[in-house]
Amino acid sequence: METIILAVVIAVVVIGALGGLIVGSRRRKPLPPPPPKTPDITAPPAEPHVGDEAETPRDEPRRTIEEVDLPGGAAPVAVEEPPAVEEAPEIEIPEPTAGRLVRLRARLSRSQNALGKGLLTLLSREHLDDETWEEIEDTLLTADVGVQPTQELVEGLRERVKVLGTRTPEELRGLLREELLKLVGTDVDRSVKTEPEDRKPGIVMVVGVNGTGKTTTTGKLARVLVADGRTVVLGAADTFRAAAADQLQTWGERVGAYTVRGPEAGDPASVAFDAVKEGKEMGVDVVLIDTAGRLHTKTGLMDELGKVKRVVEKHAPLDEVLLVLDATTGQNGLVQARVFAEVVDITGIVLTKLDGTAKGGIVVAVQRELGVPVKLVGLGEGADDLAPFEPEAFVDALIGD
Template identity: 70%
Template sequence: MEYLILIAGLAALALIIGGIALLRPSRRKPTPPVEPAERPADILPGGTTTAPPKEDQAAPTIERAPPTPAAPPVEIEKPPPGAGRLVRLRARLARSQSGFGKTLLGLLSRDTLDDDAWDEIEDTLIGADMGVAVARQVTEDLRTKVAVLGTRTPEEVRALLKEELVKQIGGDIDRSLKTERHGNKPAVIMVVGVNGTGKTTTCGKLGRVLVGDGRTVVMGAADTFRAAAADQLETWGARVGAKVVRKEEGADPASVAFDAVKQGIDDKVDAVIVDTAGRLHTKTGLMDELGKVKRVVEKQAEVDEVLLVLDATTGQNGMQQARVFAEVVNITGIVLTKLDGTAKGGIVVQVQRELGVPVKLVGLGEGPDDLAPFEPEAFVDAILGDA
């Protein structure tokens, strides 16, 4: 019995000691955390990454992406005035037309002018795109004058030919462009023509001519069927500080023209130039489109000029296009482009006779200032060269 009591006492003592041990806090040192082998690389601004430097290495230089350079401002140009441009470009015109003039001067300077010689003179004029009826009339007039004159020095022959050509071109025709403001409204110039004739380029160059003459200009990119046409016009405008009004590709051309004229009125500019679409699918579609543009513009301001752009190198094809446009809108003047690229200067006479309107501007190259007001005497002088 005594043994049983002793065993129970020992068991109770063991339980008490075990409980006290559980209640006492542990004195073991905590296990230090294991450091990672390598920290992940830091992502720097600009997209460049770099790993953290080791203790025995210097910190690397932080590489940042260079900032995008700002686009340089477009420098505003000061174009030369329009007056006298044709005289300055005379050499370029003379190179392309000299064959025509030299041939005529050579034929007229012969000691004897028989029927064959006069036929050759007429053929030369026809070959220069002057037209059969005009060439025949010029030949007959020259024949009469030569018969009256008798002897012919080179100077007299040149004077005769110059007088006759200037007369046929129309030396006394008013070729001025209406670009003056009237009242509180700007002058409005519509430019029409088939795509490929240089129509949009002509609008840009015309803007330069007007700025060079001291005018302020707004241009309307109403050829909305070609996004490149609006881009091209904006480039031209930026160079001379002219505002360009445009809309998204395929927008209503009349609405662009309307907004351009409204902008011109608000800005109190001198002239608004409207570039129109040059599609020539059907005459009816063209008539509807151009007619609508003109009517919408005239709700705000009068259309002062409707200029038809023709490629001088296309000859009779250009004349057919001209007739269609003349039936569609009331043309007030002709712009002959690429005149330096053809030896057929007689087209100036023919197009005026066919359409009953004057050539007002001529394009004589690819340069920005190669559009010039047409001057008949300077043109004939370039054709004939020096006596």
């Protein structure tokens, strides 16, 4: 029995020893090396590990509890500011019209006296032969005086120089001044008719082609009238150009004039009619109607201008129809003037940009063409650079001092 137990114990010991050797040999077997890591050239830069950003840098200011958004907290409530109250534009007091052209004479003479100086130089020659008189004619024609007025001026000068004989510079200047004044005309009524005797308001319509500064001229004319103590209503009958009504209203607000306007692309005749109606109800002195710029070659547009005139005259006859011409267009302005005169009865001319051209003879030419006087001239971009036309001041600017 003991022999059997001993044999079992020995067997167990032997089996345990063998098991330990096997396990030990397995543990000592080295693991296979890991596969080599292939570099990823497109991989983004390594992100910070968890906790790297947990510590606030010492140089960064710490936020207060009020500045920290708590989880689940209510979104900040935006406080609405009260709407800004638009202030009424300040009413300007325009510069008085008396003497404006005198103030602007230097500006005018800078562009115009080349004509006068050229004529005086030619007339001062010792011998005034036919060639010299042809040069004098060319000088006048270049200044857009026109063929017929030029011939009249040259004939008058030749006759007077022949009678005078010897000629001093002062005498020549006096002769030229007198002959030019004859052409420009000093016995013409150049006042803008805005005060009819039998009714109120006076009605003035402003017409012209695109680009002549018609709306701006209407606004400046409102300033001229306000400066003379008149009250004004503006009619924005230029409904084709989107900015025209806004532009005219801005001009009116600056001097306290009310502007009547209609819908964009609306009927201009209706706007003009309403402007006169409101002017009557308000008891103002003058209604100024700004019409859309028309190409003198477009028959339909010109016919519509005639319609505006007829509709306005259902209230009362027009006191003035002022044609705005750009002095720099020269003889082309005469073609425009002729067509407008056929559609509406032009009563006066406004020459703009007269300070920007050396062709001051257009004053003479356009008056001859239409048989109506130049009443106002524009001599710059300023709000008060529209002045009544004064023949003496104009001629003095032409020939210089």
